[in-house]
Amino acid sequence: MDAEDETRKLSERILRSERDSRYLRRDSDQRKVMEEVFDRSTLLSIEELIRGGRLKKLNGVVNSGKEARVYYGLSPREDPVAVKIYMMSSSDFKKRVGYIAGDRRFGKLPSNSREAIALWVRKEFKNLQLAAWAGIRVPRPLSFFKNIIIMEYIGEPPRPAPTFAEAEVDQEDCDWTLRTVQKLYKSAGLVHADLSEYNIFKHGSEQVLFDMGSAVLVSHPQAEEFLERDIRNMVRFFRKRGLAPGDAGAWLGKIVK
Numbered sequence: 243m244d245a246e247d248e249t250r251k252l253s254e255r256i257l258r259s260e261r262d263s264r265y266l267r268r269d270s271d272q273r274k275v276m277e278e279v280f281d282r283s284t285l286l287s288i289e290e291l292i293r294g295g296r297l298k299k300l301n302g303v304v305n306s307g308k309e310a311r312v313y314y315g316l317s318p319r320e321d322p323v324a325v326k327i328y329m330m331s332s333s334d335f336k337k338r339v340g341y342i343a344g345d346r347r348f349g350k351l352p353s354n355s356r357e358a359i360a361l362w363v364r365k366e367f368k369n370l371q372l373a374a375w376a377g378i379r380v381p382r383p384l385s386f387f388k389n390i391i392i393m394e395y396i397g398e399p400p401r402p403a404p405t406f407a408e409a410e411v412d413q414e415d416c417d418w419t420l421r422t423v424q425k426l427y428k429s430a431g432l433v434h435a436d437l438s439e440y441n442i443f444k445h446g447s448e449q450v451l452f453d454m455g456s457a458v459l460v461s462h463p464q465a466e467e468f469l470e471r472d473i474r475n476m477v478r479f480f481r482k483r484g485l486a487p488g489d490a491g492a493w494l495g496k497i498v499k
Contacts, residue, residue, distance in 0.1 A: 252285055279311055281330050283356075287388045296385045297392060300325055304402045314400045315392070317384070322395035324381060324402075328359045330389060338362060341435060341456050344463045359389045366455035367391055369432060373457075376430035378422060379450050396443045396450050403445035406479070411444065416480045416487050418449050423472060424497045432457045433465045437472035439479045470494050 280288075291297040298316045304324070305312040315325040342348055342361060347368065352358035363386050370383035370393065382394035397403035406415065419442065426432050434441075436456035443450040458465055473490045480487040487493075 252289060279327055279329050283330060284327060284389060287390055291385070291387055291390065291392070296387075297323070297325065302400060304397075304400060312402070314395065317392075322399040323384060324393050324395045326391045326393065328363060328389040330356060330359060338456070340464070341365075341458055344461075345459055346461065347459070362455055363389055363391055366457075369454035369457040372430045372432055373426060373451070373454060376425065378425055378430060379448060380454065381450060381452050396445050396452070403443040403450070406439040406442045406444055406449075409444040411480070411483055411485070413485055415444065415449060416476075416485045419476050419480075420473070420487060420493055422449075422451060423469070423476070423493075426451075426457075427460060427469065427497050431460050433460060433462070433469045434472050435465075435468035438475050466494075466498060469497065473497075 288297070288300060295318050298318045298320065301314040301316070303311050304314050310326055310328045313325040313327065315323045317323050338358065339351060342358075342365065343351060345365070348361060348365065352361050367383050367386040370380050373380045374382060381396055383391070384394065385392040395402075406419075423434070423437070426434060432454075434451070434454065434457050436453060441451070441453035443452060456468075458468060462468075470490070473493050477487045477490040477493070
């Protein structure tokens with residue numbers, strides 16, 4: 243079997259998984275979405291991850307966004323993993339350059355969308371590592387390759403854990419969030435920069451911070467601006483839920499002093 247046949251068969255298997263997944267919308271856009279996510283380059287990358295022993299199987303989609311989709315996969319040991327695939331066709335990455343520029347970990351800025359996506363994936367993986375090393379609860383990063391990240395699955399497969407936006411939250415969740423923002427800044431040297439109720443899981447008795455692609459080092463020229471926005475977003479959310487998160491300005495002063 244040549245590479246063309248292998249790629250075609252992998253594409254067919256993934257399409258069957260998509261169709262079988264109850265999390266996929268069954269509409270006329272299905273094939274279009276498949277083509278946007280699983281272009282030839284992405285299919286070859288999935289094959290490389292499987293051949294390299296970093297992934298055994300890719301199942302149906304569990305979450306979908308403008309720039310990426312998350313799939314339920316299995317590791318070679320058959321543990322559940324989340325496989326996040328950034329779409330090569332996404333044009334929104336032009337807006338992301340500001341989160342990369344000024345980051346001393348990366349040199350030359352990407353010159354095209356494909357390079358930008360690959361750099362964004364590497365950045366998200368490194369941010370997850372930094373947060374995990376600092377003792378912050380995030381999905382454990384396992385591997386990355388080109389436009390794909392493999393990480394710990396949070397939830398009861400095939401269902402992902404609910405986010406704060408979907409769950410009942412209490413004062414402990416509020417206190418945990420603001421403590422975590424502080425720990426992320428002081429211990430990991432990071433600002434999430436895109437924090438909202440949509441990127442914190444509530445899984446049983448624990449909270450899990452995710453979507454770390456936008457996170458910047460505290461040395462980034464806009465770090466404090468992003469930090470203030472993160473805090474105000476969460477204070478606004480918890481107040482809407484009838485909780486008492488305290489004053490956003492006081493939290494900002496406490497974190498950066």
